[in-house]
Each structure stands twice: as C-alpha cells, then as structure tokens.
Amino acid sequence: xxxxxxxxxxxxxxxxxxxxxxxxxxxxxxxxxxxxxxxxxxxxxxxxxxxxxxxxxxxxxxxxxxxxxxxxxxxxxxxxxxxxxxxxxxxxxxxxxxxxxxxxxxxxxxxxxxxxxxxxxxxxxxxxxxxxxxxxxxx
Numbered sequence: 001x002x003x004x005x006x007x008x009x010x011x012x013x014x015x016x017x018x019x020x021x022x023x024x025x026x027x028x029x030x031x032x033x034x035x036x037x038x039x040x041x042x043x044x045x046x047x048x049x050x051x052x053x054x055x056x057x058x059x060x061x062x063x064x065x066x067x068x069x070x071x072x073x074x075x076x077x078x079x080x081x082x083x084x085x086x087x088x089x090x091x092x093x094x095x096x097x098x099x100x101x102x103x104x105x106x107x108x109x110x111x112x113x114x115x116x117x118x119x120x121x122x123x124x125x126x127x128x129x130x131x132x133x134x135x136x137x138x139x
Contacts, residue, residue, distance in 0.1 A: 006036050010046055017047050067122065067130065075127070076134050077101065087128030094127075 009032060017028050032043050078097045082090050090097075122130075 001037065006038070006046075009036050010043075010050055014047060014050055018051065067126070071122075072130060072134070075130055079131055079134060087131045088124055090131070091122075091124045091127050094122075 013028055013032055017025055020028065029040055029043050032038070033040055036043065038046070078094055078101065079085075079090060081097050081101060082093065
C-alpha cells in the first residue's frame, strides 16, 4: 500500500473522527487500522498530524511574530541614520535616533506607537540579527 493510498484513507475519515465521541473514534480507528494495516497508536498520530496541518483547525501553535516587516523598515531607517553601525553600538542609542527622526524629519514610518516601543524592548542579539538581515537585502 502506498503512502498516497493511506493519506486518502485518512482524508476520508478525518471529519468523522474529529467530531465523534470516544466510542465512535474507537470504531473509526479500528476500521482505519484494518484497512491501512497500521497500529492504533500510529493511526492516532496520523490523525493528529493531519489536524495540525488542516487550516480549518487553527490551534495557535508556533511562536508568535513580534517584529514584523514594519519594524524592520523602521529599524532600517534608524540604522541608516546611525551611519550603519553594528547592533551593539546602535542598541543603546536607538531611542535617541527615534526621537530625533520623529522631531526633525517627517518620517511617517517611525511615527506609529508600536515601533519606538518595539525598539526599546528589542534585545541586542535580536537587533544584530535584524541588521544582518538588512545587510543581505541591501544592494
């Protein structure tokens, strides 16, 4: 039996498996194990894997994105204003750069409330990683 055949068996039973109670799940597992020639525990794991990948069953797993593209764009502006120094030198003075850019220049990208707070919370290591990412993007 090919993996494609096994996947089609699980796709056929997945909706019924997820909405059933314990007894019905046992019957579904027995049927799937008999047809797919799998152990019971392997079938349970397979249903769980399919459920995690299914976009209709969002369970909020994974690390939350803290610094997005907007923070990277603002960091690039601050980094270029700071003469493209390394992350260790830029980190202590980011607040000053943000204040100066907001006061003197009409930089619309930095004026939102999230970005200056994000820079204050960003660690030195994260700032170094973000700046090294900017170096890869620059021409």
